[in-house]
Amino acid sequence: xxxxxxxxxxxxxxxxxxxxxxxxxxxxxxxxxxxxxxxxxxxxxxxxxxxxxxxxxxxxxxxxxxxxxxxxxxxxxxxxxxxxxxxxxxxxxxxxxxxxxxxxxxxxxxxxxxxxxxxxxxxxxxxxxxxxxxxxxxxxxxxxxxxxxxxxxxxxxxxxxxxxxxxxxxxxxxxxxxxxxxxxxxxxxxxxxxxxxxxxxxxxxxxxxxxxxxxxxxxxxxxxxxxxxxxxxxxxxxxxxxxxxxxxxxxxxxxxxxxxxxxxxxxxxxxxxxxxxxxx
Numbered sequence: 680x681x682x683x684x685x686x687x688x689x690x691x692x693x694x695x696x697x698x699x700x701x702x703x704x705x706x707x708x709x710x711x712x713x714x715x716x717x718x719x720x721x722x723x724x725x726x727x728x729x730x731x732x733x734x735x736x737x738x739x740x741x742x743x744x745x746x747x748x749x750x751x752x753x754x755x756x757x758x759x760x761x762x763x764x765x766x767x768x769x770x771x772x773x774x775x776x777x778x779x780x781x782x783x784x785x786x787x788x789x790x791x792x793x794x795x796x797x798x799x800x801x802x803x804x805x806x807x808x809x810x811x812x813x814x815x816x817x818x819x820x821x822x823x824x825x826x827x828x829x830x831x832x833x834x835x836x837x838x839x840x841x842x843x844x845x846x847x848x849x850x851x852x853x854x855x856x857x858x859x860x861x862x863x864x865x866x867x868x869x870x871x872x873x874x875x876x877x878x879x880x881x882x883x884x885x886x887x888x889x890x891x892x893x894x895x896x897x898x899x900x901x902x903x904x905x906x907x908x909x910x911x912x913x914x915x916x917x918x919x920x921x922x923x924x925x926x927x928x929x930x931x932x933x934x935x936x937x938x939x940x941x942x943x944x945x946x947x948x949x950x951x952x953x954x955x956x957x958x959x
Contacts, residue, residue, distance in 0.1 A: 680731065682741075685761040689741030692762070693732040696724035701795075701956065702768040705732040706759065708777020708801075710847065710868050710877050712738050715776070715860065718945030719952070726953060728772075733762055735779070737876030750876075750883035752890055755782045756789055763793050772956050776800040776941050778880055788895035796959045798902040798952055800940045801912055805894040807919040815915035823911075827881040834874050844869040854910055855937020900927040900959040902951060906936035906944075929955065 680694040693713045703723055705716045713732035720730045736742050736750060736758050744750075759782055763771055773794050775783030780802035787797040802808070811817040827833050839846040844865030851861035868874040901924045905917040921928060931951060936944050 680765065683733070683762055683765040685742075685758055688736070688744070688758075689739065690736075690758065690762070691734045691739045691741070693720065693730070695720050695732075696729040697727060698729060700724075700727045700729040702766050702771040703728045703730050703952075703956075704759065704762060704766070704771050704773050705730060706735060706773070706775040706779025706782050707732070707738070708775075708779045709880060710851075710874070711777075711860075711864050712867055714863065715939075715941050719941050719949050722945065722949040723952070728956075729766075731762060731766055733758075735782070737879055738873070740872075743872060743876045747879050747882045748886045750879040752782075752785050752883075752887040755880075756785045759783075759786050760790055760793065769793075770795045772796045772798070772952075774798040774800070774952065775802075777802055777938070781805060784897070785890075785894060787897050787899050787901070791897070791899045794899045796900045796902065796955055797897060798904075798955060800904050800948065801906065801909060801938055803903065803905070803912065803916040803920040804897065804923040805890075806923050807916040811913065811916035811919060815913060817913045817915055820911060820913050824881055824884070827878055833878060837874060838869055842869060844874075847874075854939070855908065855943065856939040857942055860939070860942050894923070897924045898926045900955070902929045902931070902955040904931045904933060904940060904948065904951060906933040906938065906940055908936055909938040911938055927959065 680692050683690050683692055707713055707715050712734050716732045723730050770793055773783050780799035783799050784804055787794055837847040838844050848861045848865035852858050903920055933944055940948055
């Protein structure tokens with residue numbers, strides 16, 4: 680599979696590993712693409728898993744609607760469920776990082792019967808996150824989410840005077856992303872329309888706000904991994920996530936790692952994933 684469709688939208692997909700292997704779907708975050716999973720995909724496929732990593736809504740050129748409301752949570756969840764259907768698997772192992780983790784939490788809450796396991800990196804359960812905004816320093820750590828709501832100005836700042844994404848690359852490197860990956864992602868965001876589409880995930884939050892705080896508790900086996908040098912996500916919502924999982928749950932902290940776990944700690948993360956998959 681190189682692409683899949685949902686209605687008129689066409690999503691690009693990396694499909695790697697044996698066709699008859701257990702299916703693992705990997706959802707990327709901002710401002711990345713499915714290439715961010717390459718270090719983990721190579722390790723999972725070597726152990727017999729079939730990995731499907733889409734470029735999600737706004738990141739695939741053929742799935743780039745213009746309205747903010749088209750990026751609300753319900754649409755993102757439906758995109759993932761369409762990929763699960765296209766995979767031919769009854770149930771899959773769902774893995775998400777950053778915004779991909781936020782989508783994965785919501786898929787697990789709304790369609791648990793489609794998942795064998797849930798594994799999320801960095802981003803906590805949505806309800807734990809919303810609660811922490813008002814009860815901890817997470818509200819300050821999330822300052823960028825408020826700024827992004829401003830139209831045009833965020834794009835101009837991130838892309839820089841020359842429009843090549845240099846300012847974004849500098850920030851990503853500062854936050855811990857390896858330089859090669861930061862330059863790759865900033866170049867992708869500098870393509871016409873790409874950055875605005877990616878920012879629309881944040882700009883659609885007001886359309887999903889009522890769903891976030893009341894997101895369902897998770898019944899499927901869940902692995903959640905947080906890193907203690909993440910400048911965007913604090914420990915309060917990470918620890919608070921346990922209250923929103925009623926199924927088997929494992930929480931791990933990766934010491935000394937930044938937000939960018941798939942590319943900074945691929946061997947360690949893959950080991951956790953394989954163990955979790957095998958246990959469930």
